[in-house]
Amino acid sequence: MSLIVGGSVALDTLETPHGRADRVFGGSASYFAYAASFLTKASLVGVIGHDFPDEYLKVLEGRGISLAGLERSPKPTFSWHGKYHENMNNRDTLHVDLSIFEGWQVKVPSVLQNADTVCLANMSPKQQLMLLQQCKNPRFVVADTMNLWIEIERDALFDVIRASHLFILNDEEARQLTENDNLIVAGKSLLKRGPRYVVVKKGEHGALLIAKEGTYSIGAYPLEKVFDPTGAGDCFAGGLAGYLDKTGDLSFKGVKEALLAGTTAASFCVEDFSFHRLRKLTDQEFNARLAALRTHVTL
Amino acid sequence: MSLIVGGSVALDTLETPHGRADRVFGGSASYFAYAASFLTKASLVGVIGHDFPDEYLKVLEGRGISLAGLERSPKPTFSWHGKYHENMNNRDTLHVDLSIFEGWQVKVPSVLQNADTVCLANMSPKQQLMLLQQCKNPRFVVADTMNLWIEIERDALFDVIRASHLFILNDEEARQLTENDNLIVAGKSLLKRGPRYVVVKKGEHGALLIAKEGTYSIGAYPLEKVFDPTGAGDCFAGGLAGYLDKTGDLSFKGVKEALLAGTTAASFCVEDFSFHRLRKLTDQEFNARLAALRTHVTL
Numbered sequence: 001m002s003l004i005v006g007g008s009v010a011l012d013t014l015e016t017p018h019g020r021a022d023r024v025f026g027g028s029a030s031y032f033a034y035a036a037s038f039l040t041k042a043s044l045v046g047v048i049g050h051d052f053p054d055e056y057l058k059v060l061e062g063r064g065i066s067l068a069g070l071e072r073s074p075k076p077t078f079s080w081h082g083k084y085h086e087n088m089n090n091r092d093t094l095h096v097d098l099s100i101f102e103g104w105q106v107k108v109p110s111v112l113q114n115a116d117t118v119c120l121a122n123m124s125p126k127q128q129l130m131l132l133q134q135c136k137n138p139r140f141v142v143a144d145t146m147n148l149w150i151e152i153e154r155d156a157l158f159d160v161i162r163a164s165h166l167f168i169l170n171d172e173e174a175r176q177l178t179e180n181d182n183l184i185v186a187g188k189s190l191l192k193r194g195p196r197y198v199v200v201k202k203g204e205h206g207a208l209l210i211a212k213e214g215t216y217s218i219g220a221y222p223l224e225k226v227f228d229p230t231g232a233g234d235c236f237a238g239g240l241a242g243y244l245d246k247t248g249d250l251s252f253k254g255v256k257e258a259l260l261a262g263t264t265a266a267s268f269c270v271e272d273f274s275f276h277r278l279r280k281l282t283d284q285e286f287n288a289r290l291a292a293l294r295t296h297v298t299l
Numbered sequence: 300m301s302l303i304v305g306g307s308v309a310l311d312t313l314e315t316p317h318g319r320a321d322r323v324f325g326g327s328a329s330y331f332a333y334a335a336s337f338l339t340k341a342s343l344v345g346v347i348g349h350d351f352p353d354e355y356l357k358v359l360e361g362r363g364i365s366l367a368g369l370e371r372s373p374k375p376t377f378s379w380h381g382k383y384h385e386n387m388n389n390r391d392t393l394h395v396d397l398s399i400f401e402g403w404q405v406k407v408p409s410v411l412q413n414a415d416t417v418c419l420a421n422m423s424p425k426q427q428l429m430l431l432q433q434c435k436n437p438r439f440v441v442a443d444t445m446n447l448w449i450e451i452e453r454d455a456l457f458d459v460i461r462a463s464h465l466f467i468l469n470d471e472e473a474r475q476l477t478e479n480d481n482l483i484v485a486g487k488s489l490l491k492r493g494p495r496y497v498v499v500k501k502g503e504h505g506a507l508l509i510a511k512e513g514t515y516s517i518g519a520y521p522l523e524k525v526f527d528p529t530g531a532g533d534c535f536a537g538g539l540a541g542y543l544d545k546t547g548d549l550s551f552k553g554v555k556e557a558l559l560a561g562t563t564a565a566s567f568c569v570e571d572f573s574f575h576r577l578r579k580l581t582d583q584e585f586n587a588r589l590a591a592l593r594t595h596v597t598l
Binding site for chain 2: 086087181182183184185188202204205206208214215216217218219220222223224225226253256257260294295296297298299
């Protein structure tokens, strides 16, 4: 099986209670593909600027991720500057440069158009749809989003939701998008818009799966220190989608199992800034923590 | 087996986004005993004032709860007036009258001194210890607390923690008591003070169990409407302790199972003000939701 993911590749400036990092490797598609690579063959579709360091590309290539769909633009790389509050559950965006995405025409190379699993990581819903339209016969479509698109591209976002089999978003986004504070009600209302599964990410509180078959709640991995949450949601989605692509089991039970892989990927991401922990992560460590997490959530 | 619980019996005035209720039945020991009664024989130790309605006593007696340890005082009943914020995760205390507890000497009737499970629901740590000292040979001691005692009776509270087998508190209290934001670290540091198990309640996000055998995360029951959270934590603890008393299985696995019963009891409590939902609750409904919750948290 094979997986492609489209989304942002970024240079992040991060401020957390534990310190600061300037213009480090980030982006929704970067984290997503990296996490998925622990489970399946992953390819990335995106755009980087003239200023993007080759070193970061090698991080992705080191995991066997295909960059055939990664375009180089003369504009500056997408950048985001965020500051986390003391408890790290909230953050402020201090600066964002989205100019590289303006007018960017998503192109999926023909060799990638037959991917089994198509993942629409965070980027504009219109660009998510542009990517999906070039894929020939995806078996499973996973889509993510963020608050910005809920605010400014709501209609296109609903088209993405309708076209996805599994739609994933965080708790605040679920409340904002559905205008309902209750996450079960919010999830069920999104389910009515088309997807077979809705997953609500809750950070340190784990995630909720909502499907016609029922609901499932999974706790986060019991980490004793969270260093930087940036990218955790993308790693979660990447581990989840990668697991589904690997097993091909798209049943409710199969998605519940996949949540374990997503939760595991996210837990490593938050242990350090950027890809600092992830780039040292081995398959053996990944599998050991997956087993430990299973114990943590099993009666 | 048999269970006694000591703590507050109250008249609550509640304001939530869904409405207001004045001087309705409440109290930590009331909710605790009521929830436990779905699982085992429960007895209540506490004090009420001259103004406490008999009608509320009948609610407890209707579940077979022994009130032999409930004292009547000439003072006014303990009362609490709380107002919940829009999302109901936070609340302000507008008024509290603790005068009935001043100088109250906890007395455990001799017929109750041989209880197998001794539960110290929320009241002053000194009064919790006074109750415990009168119990002859408890098999299992469960203790709960609240922020007030962390602030004003910290040393006595640590004595309670040392004397308990299972200590239970909510996430904010765990952070406040241990001065650590990470709930796993907070739980482990409390474990070092004596209890075999620490349970951290997280409201709509479920609960964490921390033990030397490992950790376990359970999600809340997926309710579509939360009406009033008052008493949910006490019902959670009561269902948990009641289940342990019923089965007698005090192993890590046994406590994990007991968390299901606690979560189930809490889920009914929040469906209406005060005991409005609980007093209509049947054993059959309790068991049906327990089974549904098991599905919601099982891979």
